[in-house]
Amino acid sequence: MLLPKTIKLPKVPPIKTQGIKTKLVPFIAQSIMWNGKGTYFEPFMGSGVVGFNLEPQKAIFSDTNPYLIQFYKDIQSGKITPLIIREYLEKEAIKLSQTPEDKTSYYYEVRERFNLYHSSLDFLFLQRSNFNGMIRFNNKGYYNVPFGRKPERFQKALITKIVNQAAWISSIMQGKDWQFICMSFPEAFKMMKKGDFVYLDPPYINRYDGYYDSWSQELADLLVALTENGDAGYAFSMWCQNEYRKNHHLDSWTKGKLLTTEHFYHLGGKSSNRNKMIEALIVSKGNINPLYDK
Numbered sequence: 001m002l003l004p005k006t007i008k009l010p011k012v013p014p015i016k017t018q019g020i021k022t023k024l025v026p027f028i029a030q031s032i033m034w035n036g037k038g039t040y041f042e043p044f045m046g047s048g049v050v051g052f053n054l055e056p057q058k059a060i061f062s063d064t065n066p067y068l069i070q071f072y073k074d075i076q077s078g079k080i081t082p083l084i085i086r087e088y089l090e091k092e093a094i095k096l097s098q099t100p101e102d103k104t105s106y107y108y109e110v111r112e113r114f115n116l117y118h119s120s121l122d123f124l125f126l127q128r129s130n131f132n133g134m135i136r137f138n139n140k141g142y143y144n145v146p147f148g149r150k151p152e153r154f155q156k157a158l159i160t161k162i163v164n165q166a167a168w169i170s171s172i173m174q175g176k177d178w179q180f181i182c183m184s185f186p187e188a189f190k191m192m193k194k195g196d197f198v199y200l201d202p203p204y205i206n207r208y209d210g211y212y213d214s215w216s217q218e219l220a221d222l223l224v225a226l227t228e229n230g231d232a233g234y235a236f237s238m239w240c241q242n243e244y245r246k247n248h249h250l251d252s253w254t255k256g257k258l259l260t261t262e263h264f265y266h267l268g269g270k271s272s273n274r275n276k277m278i279e280a281l282i283v284s285k286g287n288i289n290p291l292y293d294k
């Protein structure tokens, strides 16, 4: 039996992305029941934090962002190892700290190089020194996130943290049947069979994050139809409600059961601006932890 699973402190992968679900991992892992005999699918993998913490034996992780996928393929093939990452970051940290904090910053040199050669190491460097961990591309597919304005970003402790995160991923992949594929979600649905399980965390409607992350009402509706008429068990994550708004998209999900949990976030980092957010998880009927199925 793979799920439910108790995860108190989820681990964080080396590439962080906007909308990362680290805080929701314990809730997701507790809410689902699945025997783990089929394939686990995560067609909007982003950082992969959910699937990496669940550690299924057989999995297909996919996303339309080719660089996220390439990064994990490179770890899997051994093209990049924790040691290679350490040597690379130590070298680049010196160059970054020696350049001024303006537009000529070394960050922009790496960004230009990444847009030419798409190296996974440069992608990691950009994601860990950019503005707020954003991933954004313009309509030509060029990565265009600005610098996070901290030339001393890559201190020894941070490099060690990133290296350990990569080492964790590399170790959990051992002995597992995991594939990383760059594809849009309908392709992943074509591969699903009875006994499989899919965790879904699509982008939010009306929040455009650039070329690889465009989302629309049509795609959201297609996802509902493919999921509810498909053979695999599922869990679909989405924000449900905050103080000001309710997410009416959840009404289009008619078959599964809605589970909720709440968490707090701080606007602008001020503790006085503490806001409550209710997060939803819609789980297919046969895949709910009986403790939550009331």
Ligand SMILES: C[S@@+](CC[C@H](N)C(=O)[O-])C[C@H]1O[C@@H](n2cnc3c(N)ncnc32)[C@H](O)[C@@H]1O
Residues within 6 Å of the ligand: 017, 018, 019, 020, 021, 022, 043, 044, 045, 046, 047, 048, 049, 050, 062, 063, 064, 065, 183, 184, 185, 186, 201, 202, 203, 204, 212, 213, 214, 215, 219
């Ligand atoms: C909300 S994020 C997923 C976050 C992830 N669960 C995490 O915890 O890091 C949505 C992801 O969907 C990807 N995406 C956008 N459109 C897609 C599509 N049509 N098919 C597959 N992936 C898509 C984006 O590149 C992004 O990585």
